[in-house]
Amino acid sequence: MEKREGNIKFKLFGTLRLNYRPSEGEIFIAEPITLAQLLKELAKKYAGIQEKLLEEEKLRPGVVILVNGKNVLHLQGLNTEIEPGDTVVIFPPGAGG
Amino acid sequence: MNIFERQKAIFSHEDMARLRASTVMIAGVGGLGTVVAEGLVRLGIGGLILVDDDRVSPTDLNRQILYTAKDIGEFKTKVARERLLAIRDDVWIEAWVQRIEKKFDIPNKVNGVVDALDNWDSRFILADMCEAKGKFLVHAGLSGAFGQVASFLPNRPPKFRDVFAGAAPEEPAAFFSICAVLGGVQAFEVVKIICGRKDNLVGKLLLVDLITYHFEVISLAK
Numbered sequence: 001m002e003k004r005e006g007n008i009k010f011k012l013f014g015t016l017r018l019n020y021r022p023s024e025g026e027i028f029i030a031e032p033i034t035l036a037q038l039l040k041e042l043a044k045k046y047a048g049i050q051e052k053l054l055e056e057e058k059l060r061p062g063v064v065i066l067v068n069g070k071n072v073l074h075l076q077g078l079n080t081e082i083e084p085g086d087t088v089v090i091f092p093p094g095a096g097g
Numbered sequence: 098m099n100i101f102e103r104q105k106a107i108f109s110h111e112d113m114a115r116l117r118a119s120t121v122m123i124a125g126v127g128g129l130g131t132v133v134a135e136g137l138v139r140l141g142i143g144g145l146i147l148v149d150d151d152r153v154s155p156t157d158l159n160r161q162i163l164y165t166a167k168d169i170g171e172f173k174t175k176v177a178r179e180r181l182l183a184i185r186d187d188v189w190i191e192a193w194v195q196r197i198e199k200k201f202d203i204p205n206k207v208n209g210v211v212d213a214l215d216n217w218d219s220r221f222i223l224a225d226m227c228e229a230k231g232k233f234l235v236h237a238g239l240s241g242a243f244g245q246v247a248s249f250l251p252n253r254p255p256k257f258r259d260v261f262a263g264a265a266p267e268e269p270a271a272f273f274s275i276c277a278v279l280g281g282v283q284a285f286e287v288v289k290i291i292c293g294r295k296d297n298l299v300g301k302l303l304l305v306d307l308i309t310y311h312f313e314v315i316s317l318a319k
């Protein structure tokens with residue numbers, strides 16, 4: 001049977017970097033997890049990050065999350081499956097010009 | 098003496114000829130747009146269309162490099178045009194006092210478009226128009242000391258909407274250095290696309306953090 005445990009990479013950008021340092025890292029997972037589960041894991045490292053990213057169990061407007069370079073709103077949202085080897089980028093894109 | 102003497106080692110004769118033959122539309126002539134406009138004029142662009150419906154206000158002067166205190170109350174695009182022509186009088190510049198909304202039309206003569214806007218509604222409209230009219234788009238946005246730059250080509254995934262779905266309005270802090278860095282990158286990115294250079298930001302996202310000087314390029318999925 002294929003071994004599926006391993007690390008996933010996460011990277012925080014934009015104004016999230018004001019509050020959460022170090023702003024990137026790796027999390028070991030024994031099997032694929034959902035994005036919602038990953039955000040719970042991140043909350044163990046970064047207090048309050050779930051509240052910053054979620055609103056009534058949905059992604060808060062203004063938050064963009066890319067899994068391997070693809071916006072999760074074009075995948076399965078918070079149910080998007082994250083596998084070992086995946087890279088998750090979380091950032092509120094700057095609106096100003 | 099040719100004003101482009103000092104950039105001959107970076108841009109070939111053919112590059113300069115391509116720039117000279119190109120016209121770029123800059124949507125938004127604020128913190129980013131003023132830097133991009135001045136940059137493109139100094140780099141050797143042939144023509145610019147400046148689009149912005151706003152007037153210069155005192156709070157613009159911390160970062161919007163084409164304006165001075167005597168310009169307060171004037172339309173930005175008109176002031177910007179005069180200032181740019183004072184740098185180079187052989188560039189063709191139109192100043193449009195307009196807002197980017199659905200009835201707006203990108204002129205056919207434009208080779209590409211710079212997104213230097215300050216709101217996502219107009220950005221999504223502009224990106225759709227670029228796709229429909231076959232124009233390249235160089236985007237940047239900022240929030241405080243942070244920001245992003247990415248470029249999009251028509252008929253080539255990912256589309257702007259794919260990447261930035263979920264982006265929401267904000268009225269962020271803005272200051273000179275972040276505008277200069279992102280706008281400077283945007284100007285060079287326009288040149289790279291016009292000159293056909295491969296090391297550009299098409300299919301990529303440059304994320305900038307000026308607090309820690311962290312710059313990272315993320316590959317976007319197609």
